[in-house]
Amino acid sequence: MLVEVRVKSLGLDRSSDMPVVILEDIEGARVLPIWIGHGEAHAIASHLAGQQYPRPLTHDLLASVIETFGGRLNEVKISLLPDVKTYVAEMVCQRGDEVLTLDARPSDSIAVALRLNAKIFAHDDLLKDALPDTAEYEPDKPKGADDAPKKKKKKKKKKKATAKKGKAAPKKK
Numbered sequence: 001m002l003v004e005v006r007v008k009s010l011g012l013d014r015s016s017d018m019p020v021v022i023l024e025d026i027e028g029a030r031v032l033p034i035w036i037g038h039g040e041a042h043a044i045a046s047h048l049a050g051q052q053y054p055r056p057l058t059h060d061l062l063a064s065v066i067e068t069f070g071g072r073l074n075e076v077k078i079s080l081l082p083d084v085k086t087y088v089a090e091m092v093c094q095r096g097d098e099v100l101t102l103d104a105r106p107s108d109s110i111a112v113a114l115r116l117n118a119k120i121f122a123h124d125d126l127l128k129d130a131l132p133d134t135a136e137y138e139p140d141k142p143k144g145a146d147d148a149p150k151k152k153k154k155k156k157k158k159k160k161a162t163a164k165k166g167k168a169a170p171k172k173k
Contacts, residue, residue, distance in 0.1 A: 002121040005032060008022040016035070021033070021110060031128055032126050047115060059115060066093060073118040074119075075113075075118055075119045078122040
C-alpha cells in the first residue's frame, strides 16, 4: 500500500557524512530516511529555502521540459528493490490521455516533485518510527550558482625590454 509522504528535513549522516532526506507520512508519525548525493541534497535544500538562481539547475530544467511539452508530474512513487536494498522511484507523468512512467532515483524525483508541486508516495512497509542520527544539512553553493561572475580588470603588463646577444630589443609601436 502507498502512503503519501512529504519532505520533513535534510540531514547529514554523522557516520558517513552523506546527506539524508527525511520523508514523513502526512500524519507525521513515521519517517523514511533516504541517503542521497550532495548535488541532489543541494537541489532539494535550495528549493525548500526558496533560493532562485539566474540560470536553471538540472532539476529546474527537467521540470521545465515536462511543462514545456504539455505534461505534468502527477506523482512520485518510492519503493525498494529488495535484492539490492536500493530505493527506486517512478515519476508518473501525464500528457493529455497518455500516462508515462519514468524510472528515476528517489532524490531526483523528490527534487522535481517539489518544483512541480506533485505528490510523493512511499510503500507503507518502508516507513519507520525512528529517525537516523543526523546533523543539519548545510549545502555548499554549486559552481555557477552565483550571479554572473564579475569581470576582473586586467592589469596591463609592461613589457621589459630585453636584449639578446647582438640584437636590440624590439620597439613598441
